[in-house]
Amino acid sequence: MASRMIQSYRSGAEMYNGDAFCKKKSIQLLEEIDLPNGLFPVDDIEEFGYNCDIVFVWLIQKKNKDHTFKKKIKKAVSYAPEVKTFVENGKMKKMTGVKTNELMLWLSVVEMYIEDRSLKKITFKTSTGVSDSFPIFAFKLCLY
Helix, strand or coil, X not given: CCCHHHHXXXXXXXXXXXXXXXXXXXXXXXXXXXXXXXXXXXXXXXXXXXXXXXXXXXXXXXXXXXXXXCCCCCEEEEEEEEEEEXXXXXXXXXXXXXXXXXXXXXXXXXXXXXXCHHHCEEEEEECXXXXXXXXXXXXXXXXX
């Protein structure tokens, strides 16, 4: 069941169901907003939605998904059954449902952005204000 916040943004939104189709649409959206296409390595997606008017995105999966980005960074991330964020080109903000492991603590990721594409880095900001940057290629899927 979607949260009250998602329910309020459904009107006028594009919504998709089914794991394979939702994965495809989430990858397409990430590419459209100029973010790495592998930022959401989740499984069993039940719904993916995008409200273009307010640039709000959500993803609902059956259960939590823990993932380790292994390309050079070995960073553990946990995705809640419901991930929500506002998006703009090169940025996700006011994000909920994503946590990263820092020094044995799980911290909420509230923002991710690419400030200067020439640096080839993406920055993740946690709810504590701590930020860390990583190479963009660590979050790219090889689709071709």
